[in-house]
């Protein structure tokens with residue numbers, strides 16, 4: 269019988285995107301992260317992204333052998349009676365640790381690659397459900413997840429990894445007739461989506477690329493037609509009481525008896541619309557201040573049909589989240605949401621783009637799935 273490796277010998281996967289942010293990932297790896305892993309005696313396997321989409325296809329192709337090796341590394345051998353054969357005891361769970369040297373887009377690619385790679389297979393089930401633990405080293409542009417968890421630097425992120433405390437990283441599913449994928453940070457429509465789309469040309473400016481692109485889009489402010497429907501429980505921010513109010517009991521009843529009946533709708537047109545899992549999208553920009561990385565709600569920030577003055581007023585208060593008290597800002601926590609647009613539209617999903625087809629055929633549904641085989645991710649916090 270061969271030697272069965274023990275769990276602490278299983279390598280941490282290190283995913284390095286050399287293109288993220290201002291291309292500082294490699295330096296952070298060489299100067300801070302690799303020395304820390306060596307000092308902690310942690311073996312690692314480096315996966316360097318060589319192009320857009322490389323990380324997602326790497327995990328689609330490799331997650332099954334990785335999980336097989338991981339499970340095997342944790343198997344224990346119960347010695348049988350003298351004449352009997354040894355019995356291999358397989359684990360029912362195992363931790364796969366992944367250090368990300370990149371931004372939120374790289375985490376998005378890993379999550380989608382893993383879930384696509386195990387989809388329709390018996391690799392994640394009640395009998396064996398791995399836990400994927402992310403240490404996100406903030407070397408992207410926005411670093412929304414790290415910022416929302418209060419991570420202040422590369423060293424801080426490394427310290428948290430070494431300390432070992434994790435919290436759930438809940439993901440959203442985004443579904444239409446033609447699409448099924450997962451997002452971890454934000455889905456947006458309108459001004460925010462146009463800003464992210466245009467920001468690529470300003471990448472050399474680092475964090476400032478969003479500011480430049482936002483200004484360009486505020487100058488040419490547009491309204492984006494669409495209807496947002498909420499199903500099941502919601503909570504709405506009440507400006508009078510400055511608190512979130514549960515629209516629960518009546519909504520709950522409707523949700524239970526007829527899941528096709530919307531409990532709330534916003535008719536649009538939207539100037540600005542976010543459906544988010546993270547409070548901050550970058551340092552100093554906290555548009556959904558009540559969002560929690562680890563809960564089962566999605567936080568919606570909706571601004572309908574306003575002009576430049578209102579948008580600028582909102583931006584002026586997003587640093588500390590007080591924009592939720594402004595009259596034109598609507599803030600809703602929800603479990604299930606659908607967006608329908610009368611003409612073809614564009615949705616931004618964790619920095620990538622998805623075309624929404626016109627009318628009911630193009631409806632996009634957002635949910636925080638309760639499927640235990642989907643919600644397998646945690647993050648060092």
Ligand SMILES: Nc1ncnc2c1ncn2[C@@H]1O[C@H](COP(=O)(O)OP(=O)(O)OP(=O)(O)O)[C@@H](O)[C@H]1O
Nearest residue numbers: 288289317318319320370371372373408409410411
């Ligand atoms: N070798 C590469 N060359 C060019 N692009 C790459 C490469 N590897 C990955 N990418 C792409 O880089 C993009 C940006 O990645 P990432 O999200 O990590 O950084 P960011 O956009 O700077 O940060 P954030 O998402 O936190 O704002 C992703 O779309 C990814 O597909």
